[in-house]
Amino acid sequence: MFxxxxxxxxxxxxxxxxxxxxxxxxxxxLRPGExxxxxxxxxxxxxxxxxTVNKAYQHLKQDGFILIHxxxxxxxxxxxxxxxxxxxxxxxxxxxxxxxxxxxxxDISEExxxxxxxxxxxxxxxxxx
Amino acid sequence: MFxxxxxxxxxxxxxxxxxxxxxxxxxxxLRPGExxxxxxxxxxxxxxxxxTVNKAYQHLKQDGFILIHxxxxxxxxxxxxxxxxxxxxxxxxxxxxxxxxxxxxxDISEExxxxxxxxxxxxxxxxxx
Amino acid sequence: MFxxxxxxxxxxxxxxxxxxxxxxxxxxxLRPGExxxxxxxxxxxxxxxxxTVNKAYQHLKQDGFILIHxxxxxxxxxxxxxxxxxxxxxxxxxxxxxxxxxxxxxDISEExxxxxxxxxxxxxxxxxx
Amino acid sequence: MFxxxxxxxxxxxxxxxxxxxxxxxxxxxLRPGExxxxxxxxxxxxxxxxxTVNKAYQHLKQDGFILIHxxxxxxxxxxxxxxxxxxxxxxxxxxxxxxxxxxxxxDISEExxxxxxxxxxxxxxxxxx
DNA sequence: GTGGTCTAGACCACG
DNA sequence: GTGGTCTAGACCACA
Numbered sequence: 084m085f086x087x088x089x090x091x092x093x094x095x096x097x098x099x100x101x102x103x104x105x106x107x108x109x110x111x112x113l114r115p116g117e118x119x120x121x122x123x124x125x126x127x128x129x130x131x132x133x134x135t136v137n138k139a140y141q142h143l144k145q146d147g148f149i150l151i152h153x154x155x156x157x158x159x160x161x162x163x164x165x166x167x168x169x170x171x172x173x174x175x176x177x178x179x180x181x182x183x184x185x186x187x188x189x190d191i192s193e194e195x196x197x198x199x200x201x202x203x204x205x206x207x208x209x210x211x212x
Numbered sequence: 213m214f215x216x217x218x219x220x221x222x223x224x225x226x227x228x229x230x231x232x233x234x235x236x237x238x239x240x241x242l243r244p245g246e247x248x249x250x251x252x253x254x255x256x257x258x259x260x261x262x263x264t265v266n267k268a269y270q271h272l273k274q275d276g277f278i279l280i281h282x283x284x285x286x287x288x289x290x291x292x293x294x295x296x297x298x299x300x301x302x303x304x305x306x307x308x309x310x311x312x313x314x315x316x317x318x319d320i321s322e323e324x325x326x327x328x329x330x331x332x333x334x335x336x337x338x339x340x341x
Numbered sequence: 342m343f344x345x346x347x348x349x350x351x352x353x354x355x356x357x358x359x360x361x362x363x364x365x366x367x368x369x370x371l372r373p374g375e376x377x378x379x380x381x382x383x384x385x386x387x388x389x390x391x392x393t394v395n396k397a398y399q400h401l402k403q404d405g406f407i408l409i410h411x412x413x414x415x416x417x418x419x420x421x422x423x424x425x426x427x428x429x430x431x432x433x434x435x436x437x438x439x440x441x442x443x444x445x446x447x448d449i450s451e452e453x454x455x456x457x458x459x460x461x462x463x464x465x466x467x468x469x470x
Numbered sequence: 471m472f473x474x475x476x477x478x479x480x481x482x483x484x485x486x487x488x489x490x491x492x493x494x495x496x497x498x499x500l501r502p503g504e505x506x507x508x509x510x511x512x513x514x515x516x517x518x519x520x521x522t523v524n525k526a527y528q529h530l531k532q533d534g535f536i537l538i539h540x541x542x543x544x545x546x547x548x549x550x551x552x553x554x555x556x557x558x559x560x561x562x563x564x565x566x567x568x569x570x571x572x573x574x575x576x577d578i579s580e581e582x583x584x585x586x587x588x589x590x591x592x593x594x595x596x597x598x599x
Numbered sequence: 600g601t602g603g604t605c606t607a608g609a610c611c612a613c614g
Numbered sequence: 615g616t617g618g619t620c621t622a623g624a625c626c627a628c629a
Contacts, residue, residue, distance in 0.1 A: 093612095095619060102310040109313035121601060132621050137602080145403070148317065153477045153629070154518075156601065167318035175320070176328060178311055181231040182304060183332045184238035188277065189296035191304070193333045197326055199305060203312045204322045219411045260412075261614045287614060351627095353604060367571040371528040379616060390606050395617080406575065411614070414616065425576035433578070434586060436569055439489040440562060441590045442496040446535070447554035449562070451591045455584055457563060461570045462580045482628060519629045 084113075084120065086129050096131060100139035105148060108159060109207040116161040117148060213242070213249070215258050225260055229268035234277060237288060238336040245290040248278065342371075342378065344387050354389060358397035363406060366417060367465040374419035377407060471500070471507070473516050483518055487526035492535060495546060503548040506536060512573040 084107065088099050107113040119125070122140060126133040140157055143149045147165040152158050167175070186196055217228050236242040248269075249257065254338060255265045269286060272278045276294040280286050296304070315325055342365065346357050365371040374456040377383070388449060398415055401407045405423040410416050425433070444454050473493065475486050494500040501544065506527075513523045527544060530536045534552040538544050554562070573583055 097619080102313070105310065105317060106235065106313040109316040123601080133602095134622090135620060138619085140602095150478045151602070152478075153483055153601090155477075163331050164251055164317040164319075167315070167320050171318060172320070172328075173314065175311060176332070179328065179332060181234065182307055183329065184231070184235040186296070186304065187238040187333070188234060188293040189300060190293075191296050191301070193330065194339075196333070197329060198331060199301075199328065200308065200326060203305070204316070204325070207313060207316050207332060219413075220408045221411075224614080225411055264614055321604085355604080360571070363568065363575060364571040367574040370593075381616080392607090393605060396604085398617095406585070409617070411616090422575040425578050429576060430578070430586075433569060433573065434590070437586065437590055439492065440565055441587065442489070443491040444562065444595060445496040445591070445594050446492060446551040446555070447558060448551075449559070451553050451588065454591070455587060457559075458566065458570065458584060458587060459580065461563070462574070462583070463565060463573050467573060469626095484628080522629055525628085 084125075086125075088129060088131070095111050097135050097142070100132040100136065103141070104143060106207070108148060108164065110209075111207075113159050115159050115163055117159045118155055119159065120159040121156055215254075217258060217260070226264045226267040226271070229265065230271050233268070233272060235336070237293065238276060239338075240287050244288050244292055246288045247284070248286040248288065250285055343410060344383075346389070355393050355397040355400070356396065359400050361402060362397070364465070366406060366422065368467075369465075371417050371419055373417050375417045376413055377415040379414055379416065473512075475516060475518070475594060484525040484529070487523065488529050491526070491530060493594070495551065497567045497596075498581050500546050502546050502547045505542070506544040506546065508543055 085171055086100065088096055090096070092099065092100075104113065113119070116203075120128065122133045122136045124132070126136045140149065140151075144151060146162055149157055150160055182194065215229065215232055217225055219225070221228065221233075233242065233248070242248075248254070251265045251269060252260055254261045269278065269280060269304055275282050276289055278286055312325065344358065344361055346354055348354070349355065352360075362371065362377070371377070377398075378386065380391045380394045386393045387394075398407065398409075402409060405418055407415055408418055441454065473487065473490055475483055477483070479486065481489075491500065492504070500506075506512070509520055509523045509527060513520045527536065527538060528580065531538050534547055536544055537547055
């Protein structure tokens, strides 16, 4: 588990954690059923408060990425992450919209934008789909 | 100018304003040199605080989307928006990364993702770039 | 707003809060669109920590009972609470099951149980449905 | 005895055990005087800690569902479960109250709720009371 | 040991 | 003023 936080960022720490764990899952670095560190150990590892880690975990649990197993502790959802439904897709579009609008204003061509997306997809899918 | 705010969104109002104005520029609905309403009038039009509109305008000015003249008022940057440089692009990648990671986890294929991007590009470029 | 907490109960305070607010909504004591007290004021009113109130509010928000309006603060969901779907109903059954099993063991007849439910329904629906 | 635990549930394992044994008694699957497995054997059977089984048994004993003899081992109370008294009934009401309040908010009609209760009663009373 | 709850006090972003 | 975030330290229930 490589967690790299930027304490200067305006992105809250717990969200950075959430995103990095999701990226770990996407990269298949974290496999379904795999255990995550306990809130306390992860917190002390990366030098933040356990409540901050807990908040990240609760978010991930809420979104189906992980679950709290009473014996194994925190584990990546063994059934895989729930597929995107309509609301996820509209959320995705909502998030994408301002990025694309600004890209257009700044003269980033559709081709360049798509290439960037493709290369990011590749980043995660080195380890098969 | 059609401004549509969602007061129940997680996205701060001033950022919603910023994004919608940028989208207006991308859509060429707002043309370089075109005037924007004054802080006061826009604020009262959409029923929000002066400070909020001002904050949005300051952000847009900071990023080169608009100019604020003491006399002429607020106008869309007549020289167009500064092109993306390396830092913009790395910022774009940073924003895109978690969206793509989550999409992969949720089984949104690269094809589907790219189609979404393309359709958004089309949304803005009905009026040619 | 009448909040009555039992600090001796084994039910967590934030859950007692959640339940009492839901009961307030069911009783139509709290109407859609109506504002709830801020976390700080409610917390000091009932003598608990603001984080505890916040946790209750976050739960209620998550479940669609309330929403955080950027101008009005915390308000009862003006569109009403989302209707029960299959998962809510199976959750309800799961919660009901042990209550009914124990009632059977303790010789509470089906008639008596149903009467209790009916009287509780009446408790809430004095103010029309 | 069919014990089915969900280690990912919010409900503590010992309580799941308690509830399932109570359901077994309600269903008359477990008859008064019938023996239950020893703490050790049940624990190893379902792969949980001794303490957890013990805690469940202590709860059941406390509530009069079972007796724990030093020699005969654990048996379902041969005299049947003590009938509900006023405190049990007020407890039942207290548990039912939030379920009904939420049901009302979520537009589950009294009829639908009562039907659910009836069908649950039937589930247990296939073997007559 | 784990996660869950609660408290207390701090700073910041927002409007 | 609001809610959001983060910290710190405490106790308890669970396994």
